[in-house]
Amino acid sequence: MGNIEKLNKFEAICLILVIIINQIILNLPNSILVSTGSSSPLNTIYISLIAIIFTFIVCKLFKKFTDKDLLDISHFLGGKILKTIIGILYIIFFTFITSILLRYFSETLKSIYFKDAPIIFILLVFLVPPVIINKFGLNIISKVILFFVPTLLISLLFLIYTTASSFDTSQIFPVLGYGVNETFFAGLSNIFAFGGLAYIYFLKPLLKSPNEFKKISIISIAVSSLFLFLSVTSLLMVLPFIVSTDETLSIYLLTKTVELGRFLQRIDAVFIFFWIFATLCYTSVNIFYILNILKKTTNIQNPQVMTYCLSAIILSAALLPKDIAEVKFLEAIIYKYSTIILVFGISFFILLFANIKHKKLCVRT
Amino acid sequence: MKNFINLLSNVFLYKKSNPTHDFSLFESPNEHTPTPNDINDTLALPEENIFPNINDNLNYLKVRYNSMINSDVIIRNFTLVANNKKYNALLVCIDGMVNSDLINNFTLKPLMQKNKISRKKNLPTNVKQNNKFNLETYLFNTLIPQNSITKVTTFKDLISQVNEGCCAILVDTISVSFVIDVKGFSARSISAPNNEIIIRGSQEAFVEKIRTNTTMLRRIINNENLIIENTSVGKITHTQVAICYMKNITNNDLVAEVKYRVNNLDIDSLVSSGQLEQLIQDNPSSAFPQMIATERPDKTAEHILNGRVAILVNGSPYALIAPGILIDYLSSPEDINLKNQYSNLLKFLRILATLITLLLPAIYISTVTFHSELLPTELLFTIAASRNSVPFPVIFEILLMEISFELIREAGLRVPTPLGTTIGIVGALILGEAAVSASLVSPILIIIVAITGICSFAIPDFSLSFALRIFRFVYIILGYMLGFLGLALGLFIQLAILSNLKSFGVPYLAPYIPTTNKSNSISYFLKPIWKDEYRPDFLNTKRKKQEPEISLKWKYTKGK
Structure with missing residues (x-):
């Protein structure tokens, strides 16, 4: 029970899961429903499989780098410059997604319970x-x-269970929704739902036993896939996908049934409570990650002192969008494509090239 | 008219003020600023050796004890005969602290009787007889028939022990004093516990006398591995503190940490275990208790046998037990005496009571203010109707009732016992009824406050109950301001703070946060006693197991 800042297996899985849960609570199922229609369950299974395979490959690529995260690997590949660039990109990415999520959730709470409260007040509370x-x-x-x-997972399962009586199975037809192209090719972009992979890139040095990295990554992505599938399917079967474009949280609509x-x-307030x-867990994790990356990138001794500055930056960033429509745009377009580019593109290629470099070095020595 | 003139003269005319007695401690004209030497002189005793000359010793003791003004200090001069020589001697003790019969019959009498013993003729010959006469040895071995006698050479030790109730004998020509344990002050006898009442189990409670308390522990534990280490705390009071633990069970580091904290207190006085608790706990700013305080020797013994350390303070009928974690404060000494099914039901009720005490008023205020859709329509109408005649906002209502309840509770505690009950009844029934009749509060709020109050009484630990009462007000304000968002905010922060809290190196939320080794960890809920094989693993004890896998040997033998 020492005070070593390391995570055990369950803690690490929960840390990844809390990211996905938040995205499920926000408009992630809605985004999938809008883009793929009635084929969203099929699309979810499809992107889940790809995400699991991708995670498997990422774990393989990490295998040679014991106890190292993406920043260390970037340093190995491209020196300090690449490390700094990746560090800054991820700091911006995490700051951006935290502020967007906070603003989205705060706007939703404001529209439901605090109509007269200024949004800055709710953001500050968070x-x-x-x-x-x-x-x-x-x-x-x-x-x-x-x-x-x-508790959160149980609340989601409970929600799905209690809405099961309202399931209309005819909603899943046609199974291919808008067509094969939309489901499997255009729908591939929905893989951004697994943005939680970004956290896996920085997880290894935080683990008590880095040997369990693969197990942790696969389990967390698999459980996330399961919950994503259940949420998307129940939302599709309870509410027609046209309704799900409503401005409030899509899963919140489920609670009303x-x-x-x-x-x-009407126990929706209880779900909101959970x-x-x-959201608080998600914000805490993101702030920790940003501070951790900041520490590694800048070599500052005590990043905790930066917490207040960082919170101020997140608050300012969250206040930038004018209204919920702008937030939704940022979430649907900027967040989606930045996740795909940074998490599934740049980071993956850094890992790949670092492995090639490592192999070459091994051959030389 | 005359009155009017008097009034004017009283107001406007100058009047010489009558001299009155005016006492001010801080603004005395002859204020003397104490120097460091003065402070040392008053607080710490110098390490001065006892003089060989009796008159010097007498003068020294008279000065130190302020014998001219101190009425209870007895300094008795007498003469004793040894080896056919007369020696001046003195006895010093404090009246009321000593047993006079013991001093008269077994100390002064043997010393003052004309000693006719001739060493050569009458004294039986020892195996190794020392021919040279030594007064100190002679007095110690022959003339003072007491079992508990120590020799001291410094005035510091002498005065310290005399203050505790011993008597000291000083004899001319020798620079050693004999300190005899003749304590005889009156003390409260052992009685039933007042605050931790249980149905089954021991009906003994600690008393103010530390030695009686240690004896009670020893009687229960009945093992030579029970260590009771004594130390003193307080530069003025030199309060005796006993640190009790099982040598073969308790973790050495835990014992060392307790001793380190207790021995490194730079304070003038210590009069109760409550003060000591505040001085040695890990996080003094936390409202949650971090050490168990109990008046029950059986509960203390149970914890010592589990591998914890108990601390007893002279003059305090409460033992402190370290470390203390959250689940300890939700457990009652009754639990171990009952079957685990009964205990677990009670334990579950206590969790429920804790949650209700902490959150019910806040949930009510959140629901009424922000989340009224949660309530069934009929109930919502009832609440709305009952609040119709109340002119105040719900926060005012609830704070008014909560504060009134706390006042009633406090008043009930402070007044004499028969009146306390009356105040409770008057407060609860009449005040509540009157408040509803006067439309100050709604009837449903009375129910909420009453349930909260009842539940707070179900929490076994007094300190935890206090902490919950404080946080209840915080949650009420958060609930009023932000509804469930406020409650979630509060709970999140509180959980984070409690997760960070430690008591003597043990996480406060153990064994749940962090989860410890599940195979052998204890939990809040009790296992059957025959299945309770392990000691709490978060205590990291020397003996992990407290019973073998098969403890019911009468039932599960090899032959069967």
Whole structure:
């Protein structure tokens, strides 16, 4: 029980899962539904398989670099310059996605419960706990996440279970939705749903036993796939995909259909209560990751002192979009393609080239 | 008219003020700023050796004890005869702290009787007889028939022990004092616990006398590996503190840490275990208790046998047990005496009570203010109707009732016992009813506050109950401001803070956060006693197992 800042297997899995859960809570199922229509379950299975294979390849590529993350590998491949570039790109990426998610969720809460409250007030409320928890370090973040993730998963399963009575199986037909092209080729872009892979790139040095990296990565992506599939399918079968383009959280619409006897008819606030924890966990993890990358990129001794500055930057970035429409655009286009380019493109190629370089060096020696 | 003139003269005319007695501690004209030497002189005793001359010793003790003004200090001069010579001697003790019979009959009497023993004629010959007469040895071996006697050479030791209730004998020509344990002050006898009442189990509670308390522990544990180490805390009070642990069970580092903390307190006085708790806990700013305080010797013994360290303070009828984690404060000493099914039901109820105490008013205020859709329509109408006549916002209502409840509770504790019950009934029934009738609060709020109050009484630990009461107010304000968002915010921060909290190196939320070795860890809920094989693994004890896999040997023998 020492105070070593390392994660065990379950903590690491929960850390990745909390990212995907947040994206499920936000408009991820909705984005998939909009782009693929009734073939969204098929598309989810398809992208999940690709994500699992991709994760498998990434783990293989990491195998030669024990205890190293993407930044170390970038340093190995292209020296300090590449490391700094990748570091900055990921800092911007994580800051961007954190601010977008916070703004989106805050806007949703504002529209449901705090119509008169200024958005900056709600955003500030969401930033205080992550700042506090980041002061305590990774050990505490992981423990808190470990406590909340099972609760969140159970709440999602409960939601799906309670809405099962409203399932309309005819909604999944036609199985190919808008067609083969939209499902399998254009629909491939939905792989951005597994943006959680970005966190896997920096996970290895944080693990107590780096040998379990592969197991952790595969399990977390597989569980995420399962929950993504369940969410997309239940949303499709309960609500027609035309409705799901509504401005609120798509999964929140599901909660409105939950009825538990005569006594509890509208328990959506309870789900929102749990999802607030998910957002707080997500923000905490992102702040930790940004600080960690900042530490590695700039060699600062104590990145914790930067927590306040970073929170201010996230807050400012979250306030940049004028309205929810702009947030939705940023989420649907910028976030989607930046994830694909950075996580599935640049990072993958860095790993690939680093492996080739490593092989060449081994042959020479 | 006359009155009016008097009034004017009183107001406007000058009047010479009558001299009155005006006392001010801080602004005395002859204020003396203490120098470091003065402070040392008052607080710490110098390491001065006892003089061989009795008059010097007498003068020294008179000065140190302020015998001219101190009424209870007894300095008795007498003469003793040894080896046919007369020696001046003195006895010093504090009246009331010593047993006078013991001093008169077994100390002064043998010393003052005319000693006719001739060494050569009457003294039985020892195997190795020392021919040279030594007064110190002679007195120690022959003239003081006491079992607990120590020789001291410094005034510091002498005064320290006399203050604890011993008597000291000083004899001319020798620079050693004999300190005899003749403690005889009156103390409260062992009685039933007042605050940790249980149905089954021991009905003994600790008392103020530390030696009685250690004896009670020894009687229960009945093993030579029980170590009771004594130390003193406080530069003025030199309060005796006993650190108790099992030598063959408790982790050495834990014992060392407790001793380190207790021995490194630079304070003037220590009068209770509550003070010591605040001085040695890991995080003094946390509202949550970090050491178990109990008045029950059986509970203390149980924890010592599990590998924890108990600390007893002289003058305090409470033992402190380190480390203390959250689940300890939700456990009652009754639990181990009952079948695990019964205990676990009670434990579950206590968790429920904790959650209700902490969150129910906040959930109510959140629901009414922000999430009214959660309530069934009929209930919502009832609440709305009951609040119709109340002119205040719900936060005012709830704070008014919560504060009133806390006041009633405090008043009930402070007044004499028979009145306390009356105040409780008057407060709860009449005040609540009157508040509803006067439309100050809604009836449903009375129910909420009452349930919260009842649940807070179900929490076995007094300190935890206090912490929850404080945080309840925080959650009420958060719930009023932000609804469930506020509650989530509070819970998230609280969980983070509690996860970060440690008590003597043990995480406060152990064995759950972090999860410890599941195969042999304890949990909040009890296993059947025959299955409770391991000691808590977060204590990292020397003996991990407390019973073998098959403890019911009468049932599971090889032959069967």
